[in-house]
Amino acid sequence: MELVRSHVLICGGTGCTSSGSEVLHEEFDEMLVKYGLDKEVKVIKTGCFGLCALGPVVVVYPEGAFYSRVKKEDVEEIVQEHLLKGRIVKRLVYDETVEQNDIKSLNDVNFYKKQQRVALRNCGVINPENIEEYIAVDGYQALGKVLTEMTPEEVIDTVKKSGLRGRGGGGFPTGTKWDFARKSVNEQKYVCCNADEGDPGAFMDRSVLEGDPHSVLEAMAIAGYAIGANQGYIYIRAEYPIAVRRLQIAIDQAKEYGLLGKNIFDTGFDFDIELRLGAGAFVCGEETALMTSIEGHRGEPRPRPPFPAVKGLWEKPTILNNVETYANIPVIFNKGADWFASIGTEKSKGTKVFALGGKINNTGLVEIPMGTTLREIVEEIGGGVPNGKKFKAAQTGGPSGGCIPASLIDTPIDYDSLISIGSMMGSGGLIVMDEDNCMVDIAKFFLEFTVDESCGKCTPCRIGTKRLLEILDKITKGQGTLEDIDRLEALCYHIKNASLCGLGQTAPNPVLSTLRYFRDEYEAHVVEKRCPAGVCKALLSYVIDPEKCKGCSACSRKCPVGAISGEIKKPFVIDTTKCIKCGVCMETCKFGAVVKK
């Protein structure tokens, strides 16, 4: 009998690994031996806890003490004070959890309070490289139940009843998708998983794969049984080395335990899964391009129909689901479709994981019930906008999505409300913007991305997005006209209607939605030649306020192009013909005398 009384969980997600969590593991092992605690304290590497910005994260149980930004030098103190003497090292504990002299449970911290972890239920709880830990938290029970007690039709009915919709962006009902594939008669069918995650700034799927890879494998096997397939492929980007490694370990362990492979649960059902690494092109996340890429060709979309459920991978009936969609499947069978359907709103059931970023205090990974308002996410979970700035808008759906302005901050987050206000759920990027963000510039940022990522197969997207970008560029340079804004808008609709695949069809969304809510900003750029947020360099100039300037010369010594001159103790001036608008003078001046206009 092992006498373990305490567990030290070290985050092994990508965020914490890059902030240095790997050395902590060895250091803990060493210190535990030094203090003679190695038999009673166990160190476990887990997946992401969601507060990556506070990484490396270490959580010590049974107390549940959440240590943040732990450095190698801190480990000895944690071992000696906390693990040996039982005194939590308050200095290192996440401030939000400290309450007077005690620490409160993580679930009571604002960041976690409004969250509900369904897809992320095991991330940061189990060791993803040990299948027995997954089994201990009900892993593979759903597969066992499905294979031994349910018919494929019942499986599909359960998924339909749960109301689960695709988490990869489109929101297509998962049960219906499986039903189509089931009804396509063929000897050979395939189950694919979309782990391409090309949306810049998104890392939800990576975190699931790193923290709980078995849940995806289990779900794919269930899908295989439901549609009548016995081969699965996970298409994952090669830039996710930790996720790739953990998935491979998980697949190998599942095979070793007979949970993948031949004759699973002695039911005669065979299912195997292989990984396919993608090179990271955004368009390869589109379903037909993804399948073309798995087949070994250049990842280009092809026209639909035929839909993959009829003719997908190697022309065989295929389903493709997103990582997070799959991660929900085992819970639906363990806790019941009704339980799942009780979470969320009428047409959007369950939860959604978002990668919260931008101008927000708590950046990280959050999972909320559908129907949570943007205000709750920004103000409560996210802890508000830093530096006392005002919330201006949030962007969801990345390059295919749109923005939600401050006036709509009480919008419940679900598929349909987001569409109705001209944004979309997307795969889960959520970028918060404050008054210092220029909306024209934001639209331009996403267009630059799509222009780079357009595969070039069809003209409306290849040429159209370039034209859009040119017009946006002109506007941000102060050379635009009011007619340009109208042309921009018209071109958007044209691209949306004429493009072959989802990339082109959604590429204009960031432009359309910023035009819808922030047309005045576009107009300020073209009419007044002014960027209200002070972002577009061409439209602003740095000037020194003679009232405030003390004539200290600090700015002129820092200016890289020698644009500032003056006499000591008298107001200095900036020569706007020389100035390259680097902003150094503004940062330098201690008296706030340099202003952007």
Next chain:
Amino acid sequence: MKSLAELQALKQKAIENVNLRKDREDGVRVVVGMATCGIAAGARPVMTSFLEEIGKRNLNNVAVEQTGCIGLCRLEPIVEVYAPGQDKVTYVKMTPDKVARVVAEHIVNGQPVAEYTIGAAGM
């Protein structure tokens, strides 16, 4: 894997390994005073005896925690037991031999062992 029963058995075996990580509200907490004087007075063997005893009986919902100075050096080793719905019980001058009774009578059956408590020590 040949059957659900086999999976269930594996789960039972594996569950102890993750149980510690639950946020528990219903379980019993055994808190051992482990400041310098506690350790000097022999708190560590007391704590390991608790772990052994709890392990032997497969009690899944008991957590053994440590705490710092309780402020009663002369009565160390001190152990506090928090059971749901009961007041905290403080045991003093604990030794490894006393542990089995505390686990059996108090933690399992809900009857504190009065003669080991702080009240019996004349405080």
